[in-house]
Amino acid sequence: MPTPTQPRITGDPVIQVEGLQRRFGSTWALRGIDLAVHRRTICGLLGPNGAGKTTAVRILATLLRPDAGTARVGGFDVARQPDKVRPLLGVTGQYAAVDEELTGYENLVLIARLLELPRRDARRRADELLERFDLARAGGRSVRTYLGGMRRRLDLAASLVGRPPVLVLDEPTTGLDPRSRREVWELVRGLVADGATVLLTTQYLEEADRLATQVAVLDHGRVIEHGTPSTLKARVGGQTLDVRPAERAQRDQAAAIMAQITGATPTQDGDGGLVSVPVDRRLAGSQALTAVAHQLEVAGIAVTEMGLRLASLDEVFDPYTGHSVHITITVDDAGNMHLFGTDSESGRIDFTSGWLSVFYPNGNPFSAAVQSPTNALLACNCLPGEDDGGWPGGGGRGGPGPILP
Numbered sequence: 162m163p164t165p166t167q168p169r170i171t172g173d174p175v176i177q178v179e180g181l182q183r184r185f186g187s188t189w190a191l192r193g194i195d196l197a198v199h200r201r202t203i204c205g206l207l208g209p210n211g212a213g214k215t216t217a218v219r220i221l222a223t224l225l226r227p228d229a230g231t232a233r234v235g236g237f238d239v240a241r242q243p244d245k246v247r248p249l250l251g252v253t254g255q256y257a258a259v260d261e262e263l264t265g266y267e268n269l270v271l272i273a274r275l276l277e278l279p280r281r282d283a284r285r286r287a288d289e290l291l292e293r294f295d296l297a298r299a300g301g302r303s304v305r306t307y308l309g310g311m312r313r314r315l316d317l318a319a320s321l322v323g324r325p326p327v328l329v330l331d332e333p334t335t336g337l338d339p340r341s342r343r344e345v346w347e348l349v350r351g352l353v354a355d356g357a358t359v360l361l362t363t364q365y366l367e368e369a370d371r372l373a374t375q376v377a378v379l380d381h382g383r384v385i386e387h388g389t390p391s392t393l394k395a396r397v398g399g400q401t402l403d404v405r406p407a408e409r410a411q412r413d414q415a416a417a418i419m420a421q422i423t424g425a426t427p428t429q430d431g432d433g434g435l436v437s438v439p440v441d442r443r444l445a446g447s448q449a450l451t452a453v454a455h456q457l458e459v460a461g462i463a464v465t466e467m468g469l470r471l472a473s474l475d476e477v478f479d480p481y482t483g484h485s486v487h488i489t490i491t492v493d494d495a496g497n498m499h500l501f502g503t504d505s506e507s508g509r510i511d512f513t514s515g516w517l518s519v520f521y522p523n524g525n526p527f528s529a530a531v532q533s534p535t536n537a538l539l540a541c542n543c544l545p546g547e548d549d550g551g552w553p554g555g556g557g558r559g560g561p562g563p564i565l566p
Contacts, residue, residue, distance in 0.1 A: 168248065168249065169235075170200075170236060170326060170327075171237075174197040174198055174200075175199065175234065175235060175327055176196065176204070176232075176233070176234055176327065176360055177196075177198075177232070177233045178195060178197070178221075178230070178231070178233075179195050179230055179231050179232075180194075180195065180229060180230035181193065181194045181195075181196075181227050181230035181231070181232055182227060182230050183216050183227050183228050184228055189382045190382055191213045191216055191217060191220075191230075192213075192381070192383045193229075193230060194230075194384045195384060196217075196377055196384065198358060198359075198360050198375070199358070199374075199375075200358050201353055201356055201357070201358060202353070202358060202374040203359040203360075203361055203375075204359070204361065204373060204374065204376075204377065205361050205362075205363060205368070205369035205372065205373030205375070205376045205377070206360060206361065206362040206363070206377050206379055207364075207366070207369045207376055207378050207379065208362075208364070208378060208380055209364065209380065210364070211381075212379040212381065213379055213381070213382040213383075214379055215255070216382075217362075217379075218252070218254075218329050218331045218360075220232055221234060221239060221250070222250060223239050223243035223247055227240060234249055234327055235326070235327065248323065249325055250325050250328075250329060251320035251323065251325035251327070251328045251329070252320060252330075252331070253316055253317055253319075253320045253329070253330045253331065253333050254331050255332045255335050256335070258316060258319070259304050259315055259316055259319060261304045261305040262303065262304075262305070263304060264301050264303055265299055265300045265301075265302065265307070265311075265315050266288075266301060268304060268315065269283075269287035269315075269318060269319060269322060270283045270284060272319050272322045273286050273287060273322050273323075276322060278322075286322055287300075287322075288300075290318040290321060290322065291318070293318070294314040294315070294317065294348065295314070295344075296311065296314060296315060296318070299311060309336060309337055309338070310337055310344060310345070313333065313334070313341065313345055314345065314348065317345065321352070325357075327357070327360075328349075328352060328357050328358070328359045328360070329359075329360045330359060330360070330361045330362070331362050332362055332363055334346075335364075346368070346371055346372055349372060350372070370390050373390060375388065376388065376389070376390055376393060391471060394471040400439070400440045400469050400470065400471060401437050401438065401439055401440065401470055402419065402423065402437065402440055402449055402453060402467075402469055403436070403469075403470065404436045404437075404453065404466070404467050405433070405434050405436070405465050405466035405467070406434065406464055406465075407463040407464060408462075408463070409434050411462045414462060415462050416429065416436050418453060418456045418457060418462075419436060419438045421456075422449055422453050422456065423439070423441065423449055423453075424441065425438050425439050425441065426438070435466070440469070447469070449469075450467070453467075454467060
């Protein structure tokens with residue numbers, strides 16, 4: 162139920178972001194991202210440091226104005242209607258924002274009073290939240306005596322004082338031990354079960370996998386992939402066959418059998434003795450599993466573990482954000498754009514397939530198909546004088562062009 166001072170959420174998605182851009186000087190933080198978070202779901206915004214996650218959160222929280230694009234929370238524009246957006250939002254930043262000199266109870270009462278709750282209601286709400294977040298016994302202690310997990314729970318409780326229907330959690334488990342992280346996860350799941358809508362930014366792949374209904378992978382200010390965790394895993398890696406031989410000395414022999422059957426190169430984790438190999442989509446995973454099991458038995462290799470699984474989010478994340486590509490662009494007199502790319506790790510572009518995204522200085526995206534170029538030029542037909550974005554000699558909007566040797 163919204164509080165009397167909260168506007169009603171209109172429509173779904175609850176959070177709607179379209180073409181959002183933000184630049185700090187010459188540095189792009191957001192390059193036109195699109196995002197939709199539906200009612201009573203958790204959307205995970207996943208990306209490395211510097212990807213633009215916190216900038217997106219600050220814009221949604223009405224703390225920063227976008228340079229272009231729109232962002233709406235509950236149907237209200239964050240730039241034009243911030244007074245409507247703020248009562249709907251509870252925001253938890255990367256670090257606990259509670260007063261160490263006050264007790265946990267005093268922190269919650271203070272926030273409630275700032276939200277203009279009557280004194281009696283403020284005290285009642287503080288008691289409710291301390292009980293819910295398992296902090297009742299510590300509520301009378303100074304926050305400086307709290308452990309990291311306790312501070313994080315108190316910080317999350319503080320964001321709920323006003324009963325907001327939308328929560329934005331910016332890396333809420335940063336710096337927490339595994340047990341404290343799991344406690345926060347359970348609390349977030351409970352909030353969604355009670356009707357909340359959550360946007361969660363995180364660097365932890367496991368966190369996104371455990372919590373998120375939808376995942377958007379953000380890198381260098383762009384959403385470069387999105388979907389459900391299971392969809393992303395299937396799209397990137399298909400299935401993976403794992404085998405753990407009982408004898409470590411037989412790992413290489415097991416890997417050779419797996420390679421022969423699947424036609425792919427297995428990897429070994431070293432410490433745990435697990436051998437893993439991707440299963441091509443053209444080969445049924447169950448057939449590969451049966452064939453490998455038979456050959457291992459023939460070879461006399463006992464195993465303690467064997468099974469098929471979808472790719473992990475680690476395997477999804479690395480191909481998209483593992484390294485950067487430097488693009489050199491020239492435009493000839495006829496208005497043809499030529500792109501030459503070098504990979505930061507290998508010194509060349511060497512993609513199997515996919516899309517190469519290039520952004521004009523004004524932030525407009527330009528995408529071109531990439532099919533196995535190696536130190537190749539990518540020529541794209543451009544229209545001179547049309548939205549040239551400041552490129553010398555023309556430029557403008559282009560489309561996929563042929564790969565030139």
